[in-house]
Amino acid sequence: MYSFIGGIILLFLGYYFYSKVIIKNFGVEPERQTPAYVLEDGSDFVPMSKNKNWLIQLLNIAGTGPIFGPIMGALYGPVAFIWIVIGNIFAGAVHDYYLGMISLRNNGAHLPELSGKYLGKGMKHVVNIFTALLLLLVGTVFVTSPASLLEEVTNGFLGHWGWVILIFMYYFLSTILPIDKVIGRIYPIFGAILLLACAGVGITLFTSGNIENVPELNLQNMHPDNLSVIPGLFFTISCGAMSGFHATQSPIISRTVEKEGEGRFVFYGAMIAEGVIAMIWAAAAMALFDGQTLSQIIAQGTASAAVSEISLKLLGSVGGTIAILGVIVLPITSGDTAFRSLRMVIADYLKIDQKSYNKRFLIAIPIFIISGALMFIDFNLLWRYFNWANQATAVIALFVSSAYLFLKKRNYFVTLIPGVFMLYMVILYLLTEKIGFGLDMKLSYYISIVIVGMILVAFAYQMKKMSESITPDSDLLNDQKDIADLYPELVIHK
Template sequence: MYTFLAGIALLIVGYFTYGKFVEKIFGVKADRATPAYVNNDGIDYVPMSTPKNSLIQLLNIAGTGPVFGPILGALYGPVAFIWIVIGCIFAGAVHDYLTGMISIRNKGAHLPELASRFLGKVMKHVVNGFAVLLLLLVGTVFVTTPASLLHVVMDGKVALSIIIVAIFIYYILATLLPVDKLIGRLYPYFGALLLISALGVGIMLIVTGAPIPELSLTNFHPDNLPVLPLLFFTISCGALSGFHATQTPIISRTTQNEKQGRKIFYGMMITEGVIAMIWAAAAMSVFDGGYAGLQEVLAAGGPGAVVSQASTALLGAIGGTLAILGVVVLPITSGDTAFRSARMIIAEYINVAQKKLSNRLWIAIPLFAVSAVLTQMDFNLLWRYFSWANQSTAVIALFVAAMYLYIAKKNYYIALVPGIFMLVMVITYILNAQIGFRLSMNTSWIGGLIGTVVLVVMFFRAAKKARANNLPLEEDISNWNRVA
């Protein structure tokens, strides 16, 4: 219990200390016009309040990742708490804040456009492919996952196929309609349900004195499960996730003032970390037999079964159902914005304005057609590819942020250090994994280190050249007229 509570406390302290430090390094310009006003089109660029933007950001980034990931990560024992806390404060929240703020400085640009500007034009095409693939996988996974949970909540009274079709219809509307018409109106209610359900589970863990294991040398990772690099791919959205870099531009286009960025981007990642801590603790403590009991439930019904049983055990039938619905909200409110982001990224890539419905339609329809086909694939296979693509995208985003700060002659290590760490893990993982090259772990580690050194040397060469050439860091606003 002490490890769990200390982790929650550190996350909160991290927001007020390291979050403030990162904000100071970036350098907020409160009087600078934001894209929400300058590019207001009534569709994607729409000024919205900080509370609304914060809840939308939280729900955008918090798919099943901060629930299902920590539940699976709980099998590694209390070491999962360490990654959630350290990863969230020093990597995930930094990643989200910097990508969001750099996007604001560049007319709400998405990651492929930012990669093109700061890492070279070739990277625009590479990152565009990565981002669209990632978003398609996210959207597809987040159709089947909530559908399965709702099917369980309804005791199978409604056919799974009907639930999937209903979710697809909602996703289509959320992708096409102006951001403030559907997402902006529903998300505050969804956000309240999510927060209440997570807090309910967390409070009951404390009240009931749940036997949450403490971190020690004897239970650092039960059953000697290999922590590196698998833990960093099992728990992603609750600590560090490249998916977030595809979501922050949605809110960078609706943020009213740069000074709101720390609450919206850094703060909501910290909130997601708290949610991840709660579900990791619940998974470690609720089931008889400890980790063996957790493994049995996972084998029988996957993370969804853990959510269902843990919620009911802690909150009773009614409270448990509400908690499950809170979890159902997570993938739905990330799946809808995943498709929306994919539509925006493709439109930005081919330079097609999105004010006309027809332009949005002919980009969105093929996306949903491909996703419908992907729903027929094995979920576990999709998730493994998602995990690798997700963390690869996080590495790219962190290197974009590091380049921005290097050119600006600011402390770029806050982005570069976590970027290098995850680069080693990403290369090592793909060299060793079944979906990759299937090399031995020792060979994979050597390849990961060598590959990282080569890429970091290339980064510094490009960074020095960009600084020498005075590469512009942001869009010129000298001719902009603020509407606010």
């Protein structure tokens, strides 16, 4: 019980204290005009209030990850709490804040554009392909999971494919319509359902007395199948601790933030909130089931089976249904912006202005055709590839942030340390898992260290090379890129 309560308190303390360190290190300029005003286009660049941006950011980044991941992470025992809390405060929230703010300083540019600027031009093309693949996987995965839950809640009404079609229709509309017309209006409703559901589960854990069943903090690996904590836990729980998918979502909100000072609440704060959600569901899973029982429930399908069991046990049929609806909201509000973000990434890469609907259709229609084809691939296989691609993207985003801070002569270790840590895990996972090379774990420990060292040497060389080429009027020192080059067809509002 105290491990859960202590973790929640630490998350709030992290926001109150450590976020101030991170914000000061970035160097916020309260009077700087943001892209929402400079590039206002009525579609993607639209000024919105701080509270609305926070809610949209939270719903964008919180797919099934902060629920499914912590439930599966609960199999490892209370060590999951350690990763959620430490990962969130010192890695995930830092990752989300810096990527969002660096994007804001670069006219709402997405990760591929930022990678090209701060890691070298060649990286732009590599990261663009990588980001597009990740977003396509996210969008597809986040059709399957809510469709399964909706089919269960409605006792088979419409069937699985009926719900898939309806969700795809909503995703298409939210991808092509202006952000304030669909997402900006419907998200407050979705947000209310989400927060009500999480509050219901969290409060009922205490009122029912089940919170006392949560094991006290220890480093013991309690996984019933004896799966290794390293690297498994860091890929099982991503959303809630650290997730590269967030690097594709923060730039969406960087285009709607009204003032730079709001970044702390919008980016860092939304991630802390996601950490609280992850803690609640991990605690609920540990409180209600022993590891073997939870493993058997998950094995029946996906973690959605455990979500239903937890919700109905704690809240009864009516409250449980509301809680399940709250869980359904999460993947839907990440899937829609995954496709929207993918449209933006492709448009930015190909320099296709998105003011007209015809040009949005030109990009969106092929995206949805490909995603529809991916629906016929096994969900669990897609999820494993998504897990790896997700954390690899986090590494790229943290190295972009480190390069930005280095070139600005600020403390870059706040992003480089978590970046190196996750880089090691990404390589180790690829070497040892079935989706990779399936090598021996002990051998892979040493191989991973060598590869990380080589990448760090290459990164240091690139930073030295770029810093030597900087002039007083260099684009690397001037945050705003040439707007006319990035968006030649947009009207610039003074």
